[in-house]
Amino acid sequence: MGESQALRGRVASAICALVLILGHLVTAYMTLLAYAADPAGPWDSETVAHSNFASGTALTFTAVTAGLSWVFVKAEWLRRWWYAVPSALAVAALLRLTLLAPEL
Numbered sequence: 868m869g870e871s872q873a874l875r876g877r878v879a880s881a882i883c884a885l886v887l888i889l890g891h892l893v894t895a896y897m898t899l900l901a902y903a904a905d906p907a908g909p910w911d912s913e914t915v916a917h918s919n920f921a922s923g924t925a926l927t928f929t930a931v932t933a934g935l936s937w938v939f940v941k942a943e944w945l946r947r948w949w950y951a952v953p954s955a956l957a958v959a960a961l962l963r964l965t966l967l968a969p970e971l
Contacts, residue, residue, distance in 0.1 A: 876944070882937040887949060890932040894956045899919045901963045909971045917954035918969050925960040 873917040904918035933953040 877944075878907075880944045883935075883944045887932055887935060887939070887945075889958065890928060890935065891952050894925050894928040894932060894953070894960075895926060897921050898956060898959050898963065901925060901960065902967075904969060906969050906971055912971060915969050915971060919964060922960045922964040926957060926964075929957040929960060933957070 898921070898957050901918045901921035904921065906912075906914040931954075933950070936945070936949045936953060940947055940949060
């Protein structure tokens with residue numbers, strides 16, 4: 868029984884890691900889109916809105932992945948360092964929404 872429980876624990880860890888990695892990739896892509904948006908001039912308010920939308924969406928995904936990280940770490944399927952990725956992505960998205968926001 869000990870080996871089957873260890874195998875189940877490893878499979879659960881792998882599934883949790885895969886779910887979080889996919890969530891982090893989506894979040895990183897949205898953050899990248901937010902940073903890639905560069906207004907062409909003072910009339911281009913649509914690009915600024917798109918950048919803000921992408922940053923807000925990235926923050927939403929970050930909140931979801933942080934919550935999932937908390938659940939998976941609490942269940943002892945993953946280690947605590949998994950909190951670092953959503954934290955870094957949240958900082959990047961918040962910076963784009965505030966200090967590094969595109970200006971018209």
